Amino acid sequence: MTDTSELWCREPADPVELEVRVGPAPSPGDGEALVRVMATTVNPIDLRRAKGYGRRFLRLVGAGKYPQILGNDFAGVIAAVGANVRDLHSGDRVFGLVPTGKGGAHSSYVCVDARLIRCYDGAMTDEALATLPYCFTTVGQALRGAGITKSNAKGLQVLVHGASGGLGQLSLQLLNRWGALVTAVCSTPDAALCRELGAAAIWDRRRQKLDALPACFDAGLNFANWQDEEILLSRLRKGALGYATTVHPFLGNFDRFGLIRGGWRNYRDFARMRALAAEKTATYRWVIFRPQTEALDELQQLLAADAVKLTVGMTASFAEARRAFEHVANSGTGRVVLLP
Ligand SMILES: NC(=O)c1ccc[n+]([C@@H]2O[C@H](COP(=O)([O-])OP(=O)(O)OC[C@H]3O[C@@H](n4cnc5c(N)ncnc54)[C@H](OP(=O)(O)O)[C@@H]3O)[C@@H](O)[C@H]2O)c1
Structure with a gap:
């Protein structure tokens, strides 16, 4: 069985309270794929949510309870696919979205609705690719x-x-x-x-x-x-x-x-x-962020034409995640990427 390393936000706090936990990787359900996450971003919303922002309303969609795993986007590789997934295969290089809900993308393995995953075979690094979907x-x-x-x-x-x-x-x-x-x-x-x-x-x-x-x-x-x-x-x-x-x-x-x-x-x-x-x-x-398949299709096309990019300002392992959240808090330049 494969282990997954997960970045948990323990409770709403400033400075943020983070903890890495290791456990068995989940298995993909019907219509899902298991993604080996190579890179995942810390967006300003992650920092805010780590401090408790939005918890009253987000509780209604299962995202207001702590401890919780944050993160809405990733770049990675398909590790396994569940039933009824036809367009994705183990080993495919991918990017995609995780909706705001019970679990986030700050994990080394994550099960994702296959409709929110797209293949990518270009030259962009995982770090740079992960900054884009959200x-x-x-x-x-x-x-x-x-x-x-x-x-x-x-x-x-x-x-x-x-x-x-x-x-x-x-x-x-x-x-x-x-x-x-x-x-x-x-x-x-x-x-x-x-x-x-x-x-x-x-x-x-x-x-x-x-x-x-x-x-x-x-x-x-x-x-x-x-x-x-x-x-x-x-x-x-x-x-x-x-x-x-x-x-x-x-x-x-x-x-x-x-x-x-x-x-x-x-x-x-x-x-x-x-x-x-x-x-x-x-x-x-x-505007309230919502995963959209059309947006992922459009991003896939633009990536194929090398037409969009964001600059990575810093990368950090899960163990160094506090530093990554601080970079966002201090409005440091470029996007902040976690490497599980
Ligand atoms: N509603 C949603 O679903 C949703 C989804 C995504 C993001 N957001 C929010 O949208 C905002 C932008 O996201 P982002 O990822 O682009 O953030 P970002 O990378 O931090 O960029 C925000 C930019 O706004 C400028 N800025 C910051 N504070 C300012 C202030 N007090 N007055 C005027 N300008 C200021 C800064 O540029 P300069 O210093 O160069 O002006 C900064 O680079 C964030 O607040 C984020 O939380 C909301």
């Missing part, structure tokens, strides 16, 4: 939420806040490929990177106030800060297409106010911002 899926949701598609993007003026982060960098790469004109909001040291990834203009948030941006944008994406939501919405032009944010207070409101009052707060916060968007005739969305 961020790419979320960016896809955000772009669609803001009404931006491959077919309508050409010539659109798009404002991206948090352009230098993981979501921001992927959105720059996609929007540039689709012919949109992106104004990237970022800090001074990140301007060169955003330009390199295709930003048409840079707004240095350390030197320039957001409310001095022209109100000319067809669409907006907020990957940075909920406090800036109102200002960003005011920068859309009249007749704009849409706007989406990943940094909304959805989970935080439930944490702070409980399920009923939190739900009411969410309704109120959402309605207020949606009304501001509606003044510009723009649609308004809060």
